Amino acid sequence: MAIEDNPLTRQQYGAELKRRREAAGLTQEELSVRAVMSRTHIAHIEAGRRRPDVEDARRLDQVLESGGFFENFLPALDGRRVAEHFAEALEFEGRATEIRVYALPFSVGYHSLMEGFVSLMWFEDLPPIAYAEGLKSGRILELPSVVRECQVAYDHALGDALSHRKSLEMLRSIAEDYEHEAQRTQHP
Known part of the structure; x- marks a missing residue:
């Protein structure tokens, strides 16, 4: 159905x-x-x-x-686990040997990745690629010059980002706040 x-x-x-x-x-x-x-x-x-x-x-x-x-x-989803525009990125992420998360606090102000996010992926047997996602869209970027532009934007943003450890702490804190708020609204 x-x-x-x-x-x-x-x-x-x-x-x-x-x-x-x-x-x-x-x-x-x-x-x-x-x-x-x-x-x-x-x-x-x-x-x-x-x-x-x-x-x-x-x-x-x-x-x-x-x-x-x-x-x-x-x-x-026509038998697919995810929407078509995410499937290829999911496949590549599955081959990743490490995933690192960095958060940029709002206090940083405008930055080059404000309009979405980018995942940079490197492989032993393939050239690097980028996965860029915005509102209701996501796509794999393979053209070397475009991947390099994404790397430069990422590097600039990384200079303002929290450390990996602090980024994970922030995400955990947000998840806990969300959980507490959901419990509060369920049981006023």
Whole structure:
């Protein structure tokens, strides 16, 4: 069944999850433990703000004995795990031997990567490539001069970035804040 991903179908999906969870006599916390998902992710799905990935949907189907409903009610990707414009980058990232994350705080102000992000990838058997992503788009850049421009922009931004360790600390802190805010809004 081809389902379009939009706010209405996410709300319908969430309402059905909540109906089946309650019919099974489970709390969000109990379902999260059995389906190996966070309780806040369950809450976001039920509220229509998020949709699970295929693996989460399969576990929901298994726990709630829903005969594949949650997997089948996901937006169609024509058998693909991700949207077409992300597939090639995902394949390349899978071959990466190391991934490093650097965060640029807003206090830095405008910088060359403000409009999106770039992943630079090097390989033993291929020339380097860049993956650039913006609003609703992503693409692999292979032309050596373009990859070099991305490297230069990245290097300039890296000069203002937090260290790798501090970047990860910041991301963890943001994730914790998000989790606490989600819990606060669920239980005012």
